[in-house]
Amino acid sequence: MFEQQQRRLEGQIRALLEEAGVPLPEQLNFTDLPFKGTWGFALPMFPLAAAERRSGKPVRVPQRAQELAEYVAQHLQLPEGFQRVEAVKGYLNLYLDPGYFSRFVVDRVIEEGPRYGHHPPRGQRVMVEFSQPNTHKALHVGHLRGTILGDVVARMLQAAGYEVIRANYLGDIGLHVIKWLWNYIKFHNGEEPPPGVDKARWVSDLYVEANKRLEEHPEWEAEVRELFLRWDRGDPELRALWEKTRQWSLEGFEHIYRTLNITFDRVYYESEVEESGKRFVQELIEKGIAQDQRPDGPVVVDLDRLLGLEETYRAFVVLRSDGTSLYSTKDLALAVQKFQEYPDLARSIYVVDIRQSLYLQQIFKTLEVAGYPWADRLYHLAYEVVTLPGNVVLKTREGEVIFLDELIREAIQRARQIVEEKNPALDPETKEQVARAVALGSLKYTMLARENNRKVVFTWEKALSFEGVAAPYIQYAHVRARSILRKAGDQVPQALTPTHTLHPAEVELISQIARLPEKVLQAAEAYRPLTLTTHAYEMARAFNDFYKECPVLQAEPPVRDFRLRLVAAARQALANILALLNIEAPDVM
């Protein structure tokens, strides 16, 4: 937000140092002042002193850095808006005049409104593929992480100025679906989910059953393989059954996405790239990239051999020995199709769990070897999995899962109790809305407030606790701000420069609000929602401290007017960052 001011200062500092004969680096890097309740930048002078020493001057770096800082501090003409300058321990500290710049920040936030924190379009398009559930299975907590992560990454990239295509890729065909169909035909033919029973759940239970049966009777595997071949021949009856049953799952997905407030611009289905995938593999064989070992073995791309490497990309299986498709068969074709539809994609991001790192590298490398110029624009955004305590991985196949719909239901139920306890006066409808906002917000925040490549261990206790660094803390700050504004009649005073000496809590709040745009950029570039969850907490904390320390409505008119505007700006900033995290900002709770 202060690039302009920094650039002007940098010009002056460079001139001063040049005059003194100090060799200058290409860039001077400012940092924020590390002292709470202060506002400004610091310039470490160590790199300059170090450069001098490297050029042969016998100086002691820390000492020389301090000398340089003092020299600059003494001769610097502070531009308007700067309060003071000091040289401490080799740092040049530049303090902003909070009165002067607070108006700058507050005015901008109020003027930009919901756009504050967003950046201008950069004319680049990216695709984010995420969620990727399989039909005929249920969604569980594990899916929640990738789904929320992808959604928020898409939101952040959009805020950073990219045009984003939000894509989903549904696993509606594959061995798991064939297994399900086999079990259905053999043991449940003609059945439908009973009325009143959750269809997706009913479908999922049959999947668990199918795996159990096959485990107990391995001899039935042959029937499953036979069914897969029947599928491949395009058997109309089988296809009709598939279409009907897959719909039961799709309805379940639909419902969850609506609950999570997540939408997609383009939904791909594995079934739609199955045939093109096989053709693609055939081309690979003809080009000599893939080796056809059928009927004794699968079709394989031996990447290490092709690239003259050892034990790096390994060999990559792209088609079964019986000619049926694999995940890889379809993923190759899908990548091609994406770039046919959107040739100008600057990046195609795959939000997929970290266990598939090698697999995706194999996909990318195969496409590179096949000569696709966009292969280097494919990017795997890897995230660690959600486990149960004791490093127990969730497995739909064995039915050892926390179902997503169940988790959401429980979380809302728990939130209802807490709303009842904290704010019994609310009307029932509002209570319900608040419970949903708090419950869903908490689940999302928990999934996002962790480094992408670190595990999340799921426990009911933690999932249903809304305390500490969590969504409700931030939502509560928003509610408090909203409450003050409501009491002021929702009238935000005209823009004004504060005439009072700002309280440290005010300074801290303003400087946190001012950081939002750069945090958004930082988060988007690293695909890291954690940057934003942390900043959301920092802003909320600064607001709660301000709330405690600085009376607004009872203050004298000029102070009151400025603080009302500050509250309005803080509320807006909190609402905006919550929106980026796809978390609701309630008015009451």
Place this chain on the structure above:
RNA sequence: GCCCCCGUAGCUCAGUGGAUAGAGCGUCUGCCUGCGGAGCAGGAGGUCGCGGGUUCGAGUCCCGCCGGGGGCUCCA
């Protein structure tokens, strides 16, 4: 065997190469006749896994160990 990820307070985790390593939970102590206490303030609690290296400066970068997890020919 090869490759990838993770080791920071009792627990769960933050920490663009920069100043005295910070939060939450738990624990101990305070603060509601000032705008909503789902809040605020304070105490106790650290050889940042170990050993080298790079650097003016390393929790952060590089190398090697140790410990935990994951992946590596027909699951997705």
